[in-house]
Amino acid sequence: MTSTVNLLSTSKCFGGLVKRYSHYSECCACEMKFHVFEPPAATSKPAVLLFLSGLTCNDENFITKAGAIEYAYKNNLFLVCPDTSPRGCKIEGEDDSWDFGTGAGFYVDATTEKWCKNYNMYSYISEELYNIVNKQFSVNVNKWSIFGHSMGGMGALVIALRNPGKYQSVSAFAPISNPVDCQWGLKNFSNYLGTDDKSKWEQYDPSILARNYKGSHIDILVDQGTEDNFLEEQLKPQTLQDACEANPQHLALSLRKQEGYNHNYFFISTFIKDHIEFHAQHLNQQ
Amino acid sequence: MTSTVNLLSTSKCFGGLVKRYSHYSECCACEMKFHVFEPPAATSKPAVLLFLSGLTCNDENFITKAGAIEYAYKNNLFLVCPDTSPRGCKIEGEDDSWDFGTGAGFYVDATTEKWCKNYNMYSYISEELYNIVNKQFSVNVNKWSIFGHSMGGMGALVIALRNPGKYQSVSAFAPISNPVDCQWGLKNFSNYLGTDDKSKWEQYDPSILARNYKGSHIDILVDQGTEDNFLEEQLKPQTLQDACEANPQHLALSLRKQEGYNHNYFFISTFIKDHIEFHAQHLNQQ
Numbered sequence: 173m174t175s176t177v178n179l180l181s182t183s184k185c186f187g188g189l190v191k192r193y194s195h196y197s198e199c200c201a202c203e204m205k206f207h208v209f210e211p212p213a214a215t216s217k218p219a220v221l222l223f224l225s226g227l228t229c230n231d232e233n234f235i236t237k238a239g240a241i242e243y244a245y246k247n248n249l250f251l252v253c254p255d256t257s258p259r260g261c262k263i264e265g266e267d268d269s270w271d272f273g274t275g276a277g278f279y280v281d282a283t284t285e286k287w288c289k290n291y292n293m294y295s296y297i298s299e300e301l302y303n304i305v306n307k308q309f310s311v312n313v314n315k316w317s318i319f320g321h322s323m324g325g326m327g328a329l330v331i332a333l334r335n336p337g338k339y340q341s342v343s344a345f346a347p348i349s350n351p352v353d354c355q356w357g358l359k360n361f362s363n364y365l366g367t368d369d370k371s372k373w374e375q376y377d378p379s380i381l382a383r384n385y386k387g388s389h390i391d392i393l394v395d396q397g398t399e400d401n402f403l404e405e406q407l408k409p410q411t412l413q414d415a416c417e418a419n420p421q422h423l424a425l426s427l428r429k430q431e432g433y434n435h436n437y438f439f440i441s442t443f444i445k446d447h448i449e450f451h452a453q454h455l456n457q458q
Numbered sequence: 459m460t461s462t463v464n465l466l467s468t469s470k471c472f473g474g475l476v477k478r479y480s481h482y483s484e485c486c487a488c489e490m491k492f493h494v495f496e497p498p499a500a501t502s503k504p505a506v507l508l509f510l511s512g513l514t515c516n517d518e519n520f521i522t523k524a525g526a527i528e529y530a531y532k533n534n535l536f537l538v539c540p541d542t543s544p545r546g547c548k549i550e551g552e553d554d555s556w557d558f559g560t561g562a563g564f565y566v567d568a569t570t571e572k573w574c575k576n577y578n579m580y581s582y583i584s585e586e587l588y589n590i591v592n593k594q595f596s597v598n599v600n601k602w603s604i605f606g607h608s609m610g611g612m613g614a615l616v617i618a619l620r621n622p623g624k625y626q627s628v629s630a631f632a633p634i635s636n637p638v639d640c641q642w643g644l645k646n647f648s649n650y651l652g653t654d655d656k657s658k659w660e661q662y663d664p665s666i667l668a669r670n671y672k673g674s675h676i677d678i679l680v681d682q683g684t685e686d687n688f689l690e691e692q693l694k695p696q697t698l699q700d701a702c703e704a705n706p707q708h709l710a711l712s713l714r715k716q717e718g719y720n721h722n723y724f725f726i727s728t729f730i731k732d733h734i735e736f737h738a739q740h741l742n743q744q
Contacts, residue, residue, distance in 0.1 A: 183719075184683075184685070184718040184728075185724035185725070190724050236522075236723060237522050239525040239528065239727070242727070432470040433469075434470070438469040438471035438476050439469070439470070441471065441472075442471055442472050
């Protein structure tokens with residue numbers, strides 16, 4: 173059973189349509205919103221490219237600020253831009269922090285009593301929304317790739333590494349690469365997953381997953397600005413690079429250090445063309 | 459004397475720098491903010507392209523949402539993005555409407571007692587900010603063009619038509635083309651300029667100015683979406699077209715009706731490349 177999606181708005185852009193939808197999410201037990209970009213009708217059904225946003229964002233930031241639509245149009249890709257957390261669930265403390273709770277679902281399935289009813293963004297993205305998009309839109313259901321920014325870069329890497337074959341490629345802008353070993357990860361994982369069983373945390377850590385990954389080969393593109401204020405304390409791309417280099421049979425990471433760039437959408441918009449073309453190359457292979 | 463500008467933030471983008479500044483405006487008698495994009499250092503000083511935003515916007519909307527930076531970089535243009543009104547002036551009623559007061563300076567010099575101390579966006583844009591940019595930044599002071607959206611498209615047309623030779627070209631997305639004859643114009647002009655002397659209003663009406671324009675030749679590019687909710691009641695591009703066609707010696711308007719587009723940044727971003735290349739062609743002429 174797929175939930176009904178409700179069209180909230182439509183805007184023409186680069187000959188295609190930007191649409192915003194809401195729907196009741198079974199995974200999150202609340203109403204969720206997402207944006208899509210449908211490229212202009214072509215002879216072939218578009219492949220799907222899913223973007224996961226970072227802390228404090230909702231489903232609007234990427235579609236309005238990244239400059240992605242021009243390149244999705246040029247490469248006949250169907251963009252999907254979900255929200256970053258459940259909203260309005262009336263859980264005590266959900267709105268107290270900018271880096272935890274609302275706007276910060278961390279793409280996990282929560283296991284603690286307080287959060288487990290709603291905060292299930294891992295299953296929401298990798299199963300529920302995946303099925304909704306494949307059933308409700310005219311897309312190539314066998315061609316998906318995934319990317320994201322910061323917390324969403326982490327989510328994209330985790331979802332790709334835990335679902336071999338489901339995504340043709342994965343990329344990230346400034347991903348949280350080793351969340352079990354940074355303050356953002358400790359704060360969110362301890363609340364959503366508890367502190368008793370740290371093996372649960374490892375299921376959401378890109379570097380640990382990359383080191384142990386044995387599935388079909390994945391190409392990974394990561395861009396990291398050298399002036400990113402979160403680089404040293406929170407992001408730790410070197411740990412991901414070390415993990416991928418230890419697993420060369422299965423993973424090929426291209427980590428590009430972009431001199432002078434910081435953590436915002438001015439950085440993302442500069443390199444969005446490269447990321448979309450990277451995914452288009454993988455999605456358009458036979 | 460030029461006021462000091464204070465740098466608020468810097469972000470690298472497409473090899474250049476997006477910077478936000480604040481400064482005390484003599485014209486508006488308050489602190490004002492603006493964004494610039496400095497393209498990467500080139501052998502020639504960049505020409506200046508000024509964008510005026512529409513109702514409800516501030517200095518952030520265009521620089522973050524229009525996808526303009528990629529094309530400013532490719533054409534070696536220095537972008538300037540001012541705010542749309544004075545802010546925080548504590549004038550009774552300034553924050554009561556979305557289409558009047560704060561966020562809606564209408565690019566006029568107010569003459570009514572209540573508004574004339576602060577609401578002088580016409581002189582702020584065409585004189586004060588023009589001088590600040592020419593003195594504070596490494597730009598080609600003889601090469602300026604101007605464009606804008608909606609209220610800002612109106613402002614760009616008005617400022618270009620009232621200052622022959624100052625701007626090499628002018629363009630607009632969905633401009634308010636005949637404000638003396640629409641509700642937005644009536645509301646703002648009657649408050650800022652009073653109702654006693656309607657000849658004051660005509661100094662801010664693109665269609666009336668175009669019909670009477672006798673300065674050096676100006677090329678004008680206007681894009682208008684056919685699904686724009688404000689088209690019939692507020693924008694009236696046909697009146698501008700009629701005025702330009704009555705004055706072919708001095709004005710050449712290309713009015714493009716873009717099928718299916720509405721009034722938002724998804725429309726602007728689709729055609730921003732065309733507008734920036736239009737200005738670059740005019741600015742790079744000898």
